[in-house]
Amino acid sequence: MNAPASYSPTTGSAEPRPHRGGSFLHDTWTVLLREAGPTVREPVGLAFTMVQPLLFLFLFGPLLGGSGGFAGGQPPWQWFVPGVLVLLCLFGPMMAGYTLLVELLGGSLERMLVSPLNRTAMLIGRTLKESVVLAVQAVLIVALALPLGFELHPLGVLAGLALLTVFGVGLGALSFTLALASQPNGELFYGVTQMLLFPLLLLSGVLLPLDSGPAWLRAAAAVNPVAYIADAERALFAGRFAEAVVLHGALAAAAVAAAGLALGTRAMRRGV
Structure with a gap:
């Protein structure tokens, strides 16, 4: 159906109104399907994505298995499995800007930027693809960790994945912002991500607890979201839903998401 026409006082004739994008949710879903398509059509790459977290689970996890409890007396697997998922969330969305950079350098991104799609929806749709992959990885990791001693709390797992989705959206949006700022050669993207990735990882206590570390290390970790x-x-x-650390983590994830979407939307609008 054609868009309704509007009267032009200068020409005295009816002019078609410009087409506008669909709803925010529709635009987000459209971008999500576009991003997920190539992943589904590449079974080898998808299989590698599923196997990668298992390497951490079975090659690094046993190093903690000999301990009866640490980091507040938690069982090793109960402490380690959430850390692996945070690690995967950090790697996936943070490097998501690479695909955007490839499209940017190849010229295909320009066709999307001139479309009526909502710019924020474009960011969220792209990063939600990483969240879907993370959810599948989480199911696989939890299922394999159960025989090793991991205790399942279904509502807690769902709440944890929701928190990681919020964090991943913000982190992915920041990655896209950096990719847009890195044109035309992308060197800035590679340099900044490599410089930030490992400090954020090592100062998060994802793989090893920081409680016994030196004071300067714990002070640096205190400013790491x-x-x-x-x-x-x-x-x-x-x-344990009522602990203060849950609120602190939710605030940190929300802050990253707000900053990422604000900067990313602005960069997308400037990139037209």
């Missing part, structure tokens, strides 16, 4: 999210994930996965 990933550390608060990791603590919140461990509390949620253990079914």
Whole structure:
């Protein structure tokens, strides 16, 4: 159906109104399907994505299995499984800007930027693809960790994945912002992500607890939002919803999401 026409006082004739995008949710869903398509059509790459977290689970996890409890007396697997998911959330969305950079350098992104799609929906749709992959990885990891001693709290797992989705959306949006700022050669994107990725990981206590570390290391971790999210994930996965660390993690994830979407939307609008 054609768009209704509007009268033009200068020409005296009816002019078609410009087409506008659909609803925000419709635009988000459209972008999500577009991003998920290539992943589904590449079974080898998808299989590698599913196997990667299992390497952490079975090659690093046993190093903690000999301990009766640490980091507040938590069982090793109860402490380690949420940390692996935070690690995967950090790697996936943070490197999501690489695909945007490829489209940017190839010229295909320009066709999307001139479309009527909502710019914020474009960011969220792209990052939600990473969240879907993370959810599948989480189901696989939890299922394999159960025989090893992991205690399942279904509501806590769902709440933890929701928190990681919020964090991942913000982190992915920041990654896209960096990718747009890195044109035309992308060197800035590679340099900044490599410089930030490992400090954020190592200062979050994802793989090893920081409680016994030196004072300067704990002080550096105190300004790392990933550390608060990791603590919140461990509390949620253990079914402890009322702890203060859950609120701190939710605030950290919300702050990252707000900053990422604000900067990313602005960069997308400038990128037309």
